[in-house]
Structure formats: C-alpha cells, structure tokens
Amino acid sequence: MAMDIISTKGVAEVLGVSEATVKRWADAGTLKCFRTAGGHRKFRLRDVRAFLTDQMDSPDAVGEASVGLAAELTREQLEARALALSSDVDALVSLIARERMRGRSLAHVFDEVIAPAMSQIGESWAAGKLTTAQEHVASNALIETIARVRPLIERPSTRYRGRAICTCLGDEQHDIGVRVVGLILAAEGFRTSMLGGNVPTSDIARMVASEQPALVALSASGHANLERLRSDIAIVAGAAAASQTRVLAGGHGFARLASVPSNVSRFFKLQEFVTLVKEPNG
Numbered sequence: 001m002a003m004d005i006i007s008t009k010g011v012a013e014v015l016g017v018s019e020a021t022v023k024r025w026a027d028a029g030t031l032k033c034f035r036t037a038g039g040h041r042k043f044r045l046r047d048v049r050a051f052l053t054d055q056m057d058s059p060d061a062v063g064e065a066s067v068g069l070a071a072e073l074t075r076e077q078l079e080a081r082a083l084a085l086s087s088d089v090d091a092l093v094s095l096i097a098r099e100r101m102r103g104r105s106l107a108h109v110f111d112e113v114i115a116p117a118m119s120q121i122g123e124s125w126a127a128g129k130l131t132t133a134q135e136h137v138a139s140n141a142l143i144e145t146i147a148r149v150r151p152l153i154e155r156p157s158t159r160y161r162g163r164a165i166c167t168c169l170g171d172e173q174h175d176i177g178v179r180v181v182g183l184i185l186a187a188e189g190f191r192t193s194m195l196g197g198n199v200p201t202s203d204i205a206r207m208v209a210s211e212q213p214a215l216v217a218l219s220a221s222g223h224a225n226l227e228r229l230r231s232d233i234a235i236v237a238g239a240a241a242a243s244q245t246r247v248l249a250g251g252h253g254f255a256r257l258a259s260v261p262s263n264v265s266r267f268f269k270l271q272e273f274v275t276l277v278k279e280p281n282g
C-alpha cells in the first residue's frame with residue numbers, strides 16, 4: 001500500500017482521537033476517505049492534512065473538536081503532533097516557515113508549538129496509546145526538520161560571535177532541545193559544535209578546558225537523575241570558570257535543580273535564552 005494511505009487506526013493515532021470518532025467524521029464527510037474492495041475506510045495523508053487545515057480555519061468545522069487532544073492542544077500544536085507522527089518533514093518545515101512569516105520567532109515556535117506537541121506525544125506514549133516506535137518516528141522527523149530548517153535561518157552576514165559547544169550531560173538521550181539551541185546560536189552568529197546526547201561529562205569538561213569556547217549550552221530532560229545532574233553541572237561549570245566560558249543550561253531537568261553553580265545561567269524557555277544571547281555583549 002502507498003506510504004501516504006493510512007487506516008482508520010492510523011488516523012486515530014495521529015489525531016489522538018478514538019477510531020469511532022474518525023469513522024464518524026469520515027461518514028459525515030468532514031474527513032475525506034475512500035473504501036477498499038473489502039469495505040474498509042482508508043485515508044490519504046493529504047486529506048488528513050486538509051482536515052487539520054480546515055479545523056484551523058473554522059474551529060467549529062468539527063462538531064467534536066472538544067474530543068480528545070483537540071481539547072488539550074491548540075490547532076498548531078495538533079498539527080505539529082500529527083505531522084511529526086506521520087513523518088511529514090516537508091510539512092513540518094512549512095509549518096515553521098508559515099509561523100515565521102506570521103512574525104513568530106523560531107524560539108516561539110519551538111517553545112509554544114513543537115515542545116507542547118512533543119510533550120503530548122510523550123504522555124500518549126506513557127499511557128500506552130502510542131508505541132515506542134511511533135515516538136521514535138516523531139523524534140526523528142523533528143531532528144530531520146531541524147536540519148532542514150538550518151539553511152533557512154543561518155545569516156552568514158551576522159558578526160562572528162565565537163564557538164559554542166551544545167550538549168547533553170551523561171546518559172541523557174533527549175537531544176532535540178539542544179539541537180534547537182544550536183540552531184538558534186547559529187542564527188545569532190556562533191559556530192556550533194553539536195555533541196548531542198550520551199556524552200561522558202569528563203569529556204565535555206576536557207573539551208571546554210582545552211578549546212575554551214565562548215559558551216557551552218547544556219540541556220537536561222525531566223528524565224535526568226538530579227544527583228547526577230548536580231555533580232555533572234559542577235564539573236562542567238568548574239572547567240568553564242577557568243576558561244571564562246559562559247554556561248547556559250535549560251530543559252526540565254535543570255528546572256528541577258534547587259540551584260546551579262554561580263557561573264551557570266538557567267533558562268526554561270528558548271525565548272528567554274534568545275533575549276540573552278541577542279544582547280550586544282551577550
């Protein structure tokens with residue numbers, strides 16, 4: 001079967017509603033479908049996308065908009081969730097471009113649209129409604145999207161601000177946040193070295209000490225072990241203090257620490273972070 005044709009179950013997972021709801025929408029003609037020889041409903045990805053767009057244009061188009069996810073997520077978040085789960089990287093890139101044309105910054109789009117959409121995917125996964133495989137599809141679609149967006153935002157004329165190391169600490173695998181941070185730093189004139197996830201903290205400290213970058217950006221998810229995070233951040237902060245490297249940390253893990261070393265600036269949102277890195281002497 002063609003890649004862009006999905007079953008009722010697939011649509012239900014992507015939209016976060018029950019199969020019965022999808023069938024009702026299809027039978028009412030709100031969501032276009034066709035039938036197989038055996039009588040099963042099938043949906044084209046482009047029709048599911050058109051359905052989402054219709055919802056955005058007229059919130060009442062779907063009488064059951066309050067069902068399931070539509071009640072928890074904004075339409076943009078719902079759209080991002082569906083696109084990530086259906087691995088539609090082209091449409092995710094378009095979504096980011098569209099939001100930027102509406103005057104929203106990249107930081108805003110990730111803070112307010114993509115992170116909440118991914119957080120909802122995490123909740124559905126934790127509740128057993130999405131499989132690990134589906135969560136991987138969504139995260140890899142996002143990683144590909146971030147790579148595809150980079151040439152669109154890089155401003156070669158920006159003054160060179162120095163080198164930035166972007167990394168997670170220890171066994172942390174949630175590296176999408178730090179990848180977005182890398183994207184934003186590149187747009188602000190930094191040359192970024194992306195270490196990603198799963199990096200021994202001693203290696204990061206050694207790299208900071210020997211290469212003396214202008215800044216090191218760290219990310220830790222809610223999964224991070226706080227004891228370990230406290231000790232890891234102390235090691236990196238110690239290496240950075242000696243080389244006058246600024247340390248910028250963010251993510252749910254850092255938000256949960258009672259305090260961080262004095263030379264570490266902590267952020268929860270990318271929007272606050274951008275304000276700081278944009279400062280003339282930032």
Ligand code: B12
Nearest residue numbers: 111118119122126172173174175176177219222250251273
């Ligand atoms: C994708 C994902 C994965 C992917 C990660 C792929 C990758 N390459 O990153 C994979 C499948 C590998 C994964 C694995 C696991 N995951 Co996971 N994962 C997620 C998920 C769904 C999305 C995270 C994400 O990418 N979000 C998109 C980015 C853009 O948003 P963000 O990370 O929130 O970052 C935002 C801010 O925090 C901030 N930010 C982040 N970092 C920084 C840094 C700086 C400097 C600044 C300024 C800002 C900033 O900016 C971003 C935009 O606002 C989350 C759900 C959630 N609530 O986050 C679960 C989640 C984090 N995972 C969870 C779990 C349990 C796991 C596993 C333990 C599962 C398992 N049993 O194996 C493993 C742990 C692996 C490990 N050792 O780290 C739990 C953690 C529970 C908790 N205690 O909080 C969550 C919350 C899911 C859930 N609801 O239960 N996961």
